[in-house]
Amino acid sequence: MKLKIKTEKRIELIDITDEVREEVRKRGIEQGVCILSTRHTTAGIIINENESGLREDILDLLNRLVPAGVGYRHDRIDNNADAHLKALLLGASEALPITDGNLELGTWQSIFFAEMDGPRNRTVNVTLLKGE
Amino acid sequence: MKLKIKTEKRIELIDITDEVREEVRKRGIEQGVCILSTRHTTAGIIINENESGLREDILDLLNRLVPAGVGYRHDRIDNNADAHLKALLLGASEALPITDGNLELGTWQSIFFAEMDGPRNRTVNVTLLKGE
Amino acid sequence: MKLKIKTEKRIELIDITDEVREEVRKRGIEQGVCILSTRHTTAGIIINENESGLREDILDLLNRLVPAGVGYRHDRIDNNADAHLKALLLGASEALPITDGNLELGTWQSIFFAEMDGPRNRTVNVTLLKGE
Numbered sequence: 001m002k003l004k005i006k007t008e009k010r011i012e013l014i015d016i017t018d019e020v021r022e023e024v025r026k027r028g029i030e031q032g033v034c035i036l037s038t039r040h041t042t043a044g045i046i047i048n049e050n051e052s053g054l055r056e057d058i059l060d061l062l063n064r065l066v067p068a069g070v071g072y073r074h075d076r077i078d079n080n081a082d083a084h085l086k087a088l089l090l091g092a093s094e095a096l097p098i099t100d101g102n103l104e105l106g107t108w109q110s111i112f113f114a115e116m117d118g119p120r121n122r123t124v125n126v127t128l129l130k131g132e
Numbered sequence: 133m134k135l136k137i138k139t140e141k142r143i144e145l146i147d148i149t150d151e152v153r154e155e156v157r158k159r160g161i162e163q164g165v166c167i168l169s170t171r172h173t174t175a176g177i178i179i180n181e182n183e184s185g186l187r188e189d190i191l192d193l194l195n196r197l198v199p200a201g202v203g204y205r206h207d208r209i210d211n212n213a214d215a216h217l218k219a220l221l222l223g224a225s226e227a228l229p230i231t232d233g234n235l236e237l238g239t240w241q242s243i244f245f246a247e248m249d250g251p252r253n254r255t256v257n258v259t260l261l262k263g264e
Numbered sequence: 265m266k267l268k269i270k271t272e273k274r275i276e277l278i279d280i281t282d283e284v285r286e287e288v289r290k291r292g293i294e295q296g297v298c299i300l301s302t303r304h305t306t307a308g309i310i311i312n313e314n315e316s317g318l319r320e321d322i323l324d325l326l327n328r329l330v331p332a333g334v335g336y337r338h339d340r341i342d343n344n345a346d347a348h349l350k351a352l353l354l355g356a357s358e359a360l361p362i363t364d365g366n367l368e369l370g371t372w373q374s375i376f377f378a379e380m381d382g383p384r385n386r387t388v389n390v391t392l393l394k395g396e
Contacts, residue, residue: 164391164393165299165391165393178352179305179356180305180348180351180352181305181348183341183342184337185336185337185338185340185341185345186336186337186338186341186345186348188337189336189337189338189345189348189349190348190349190352192336193330193349193352197329222352223355226301226355226356226357227299227301227357227359227391228357229299229301229389229391236303237303238302238303238304238305238387239303240304240305241303241304241305241356261393262393263391263392263393264291264293264296264392264393264394
């Protein structure tokens, strides 16, 4: 299944927890794994707490570790090297358990699509696997 | 299956390799994948070498890249923004192959639960999938 | 299935997309997931764009965030602490969907083995799982 996302800023976190949870419920897998992966090289998948201050702290950290436009080679080709490098630190996939037919998340866990080079139309792959 | 862990310091690495290996052996899956995921937003899963100096180097690196208490917004809500940000860099899940009924690890690979905001009682999800 | 790789530099990115794609095609799984994992503690798996400038930007970023030989404890045991720490930031595994019998990658996505302590002979685990 593919989740379509429309991002609105250059760099932002979009909470996709409800959409993923609903997809797992619909598919009726009792035990297994839900794998989330991005099809993009300037975006990542994050699992963390959805608190507005923390969301900004996350973006600040990424901008501090990987500032935009500081002489990257890739900026001569396409002016978004920092977005690729931020995505690298986040990773392209995450896996979550499915238990008793539901996506299993800890109390504070939310799933985010992390846009590093928006605004764009984006796609997240949601792949379900039956476990033992 | 859930692995229960009791951490003792604010930030530490707990080697869970033996527990995960034993769980794989017990379950009798010949070929497949073992997925490890954390239920927490201030902890991560790491696969690296278990050497005491390196374990400290890892914690030092995380403290250097994400120092505690330097004006994060989330610290006004809950004084642990650095722990969330460190967990972000580590990632919430890892996957390892199961081959001939055993968890397959390289010579130097150990699995760690990475506590970033202890001491706490923690849970690691260990989910097994049968492969082709 | 195991992919054998011979790296030639201390730190480099090796594009393994074609080998992984071919393995998926050969195995005839229609829907599922392909999991890539490293057996090494000084190497990682990356999914990003294969553009020569960006490949160098990635290595520069890793060298900037984790410079070699700056007093790490592990360097007294084995002079490669920076390689372990770089691998930690990259992560040891990634997962990609298999759709209609093919590895599903976005337009700009390539899969890299990220060598952080070469030159060495390396192994990547490619594990396929049937989905629902």
